[in-house]
Amino acid sequence: MGGIRHVLRPAPPPAPANSRGKKKRHVPDPIKANPESAAQQLRLFIERLERMDEEIRGMQDDRKDVLNEAKANGYDTKTIGTILKLRQLDPNNRMEAEALLETYKASLGIE
Structure with a gap:
C-alpha cells in the first residue's frame, strides 16, 4: 500500500519589503500636505461623480420609457x-x- 506521506514543514520566512533593491516612491498625502485644497478637490470629485450617477439614472429611465413604448406598439423587448x-x-x-x-x-x- 503505497501512498503519499505528508510532512508538515515550517513556513518560509517572509521576503523583505524591497527585495529587488528598488526605492519605495514616496507619495505625499494631499490631505496632510494641503488640507484646504485637498478637501475642496475631493469634494469636487465626489460632486462630479454624483452628477454623473444622476445622469446615468436619468438615461436609464429614458431607456425604460423607450422600451415600454416599443412594447406598447407590439414589439418584443x-x-x-x-x-x-x-x-x-x-x-x-x-x-x-x-x-x-x-x-x-x-x-x-x-x-
Missing part, C-alpha cells in the same frame, strides 16, 4: 435587447456566433 447586443458586435464575430448557433441548433434538432 427581449428581441430588441438581443438585436442591440448583436449590433454592438464586430460583423465577423457576429457571423461566427450566428453560424455556431445554427450548428448547435441543427445538432440538437431545433429549427
Whole structure:
C-alpha cells in the first residue's frame, strides 16, 4: 500500500519589503500636505461623480420609457435587447456566433 506521506514543514520566512533593491516612491498625502485644497478637490470629485450617477439614472429611465413604448406598439423587448447586443458586435464575430448557433441548433434538432 503505497501512498503519499505528508510532512508538515515550517513556513518560509517572509521576503523583505524591497527585495529587488528598488526605492519605495514616496507619495505625499494631499490631505496632510494641503488640507484646504485637498478637501475642496475631493469634494469636487465626489460632486462630479454624483452628477454623473444622476445622469446615468436619468438615461436609464429614458431607456425604460423607450422600451415600454416599443412594447406598447407590439414589439418584443427581449428581441430588441438581443438585436442591440448583436449590433454592438464586430460583423465577423457576429457571423461566427450566428453560424455556431445554427450548428448547435441543427445538432440538437431545433429549427
